[in-house]
Amino acid sequence: MNRKCGKCGSSDLQQIEAISNQITQTVDAKSVGVQAFGGQIGASGSKTTATITPLLAKQIKRYVPSKSSLFAFIFYIFIVLFFIAFCISIGVPGSIPEENVNAAMFGYGGLIIFIYLLYKSFQSRRSYEERLKKYKNTWYCWSCGSFRIFK
Numbered sequence: 001m002n003r004k005c006g007k008c009g010s011s012d013l014q015q016i017e018a019i020s021n022q023i024t025q026t027v028d029a030k031s032v033g034v035q036a037f038g039g040q041i042g043a044s045g046s047k048t049t050a051t052i053t054p055l056l057a058k059q060i061k062r063y064v065p066s067k068s069s070l071f072a073f074i075f076y077i078f079i080v081l082f083f084i085a086f087c088i089s090i091g092v093p094g095s096i097p098e099e100n101v102n103a104a105m106f107g108y109g110g111l112i113i114f115i116y117l118l119y120k121s122f123q124s125r126r127s128y129e130e131r132l133k134k135y136k137n138t139w140y141c142w143s144c145g146s147f148r149i150f151k
């Protein structure tokens, strides 16, 4: 399949995953992190003698999908369970004793925060495959610098 850029018509496209791998390899090889991004990284696989600029490296990094770890997911479950137990011991809203109000604010506040984090972690894990697929289908046009998703 001959992919063409929808914006400029150029066929000088490259999968961003390949570009991302090149950035990672180059940085690993230099093993100086910041220094590597300071210079220009040559891109092979491109027809033109293009260079991966720090700006492009930054743009591509934003496309790389991340996945919440299983450890984080399980950790949040335990914290939520802890806060549920804590809240039950303090009392349900409406019948919280005066002296427990601060503890209840801590307990219910923590419960809300960690339910949110658990939900985000769950969402991240559930949508990861889809985001990875989209990432693998995203190509960069070396001619005009636009990103395009191919099905």
Ligand SMILES: [Zn+2]
Binding pocket: 005, 006, 007, 008, 009, 010, 141, 142, 143, 144, 145, 146
């Ligand atoms: Zn283009």
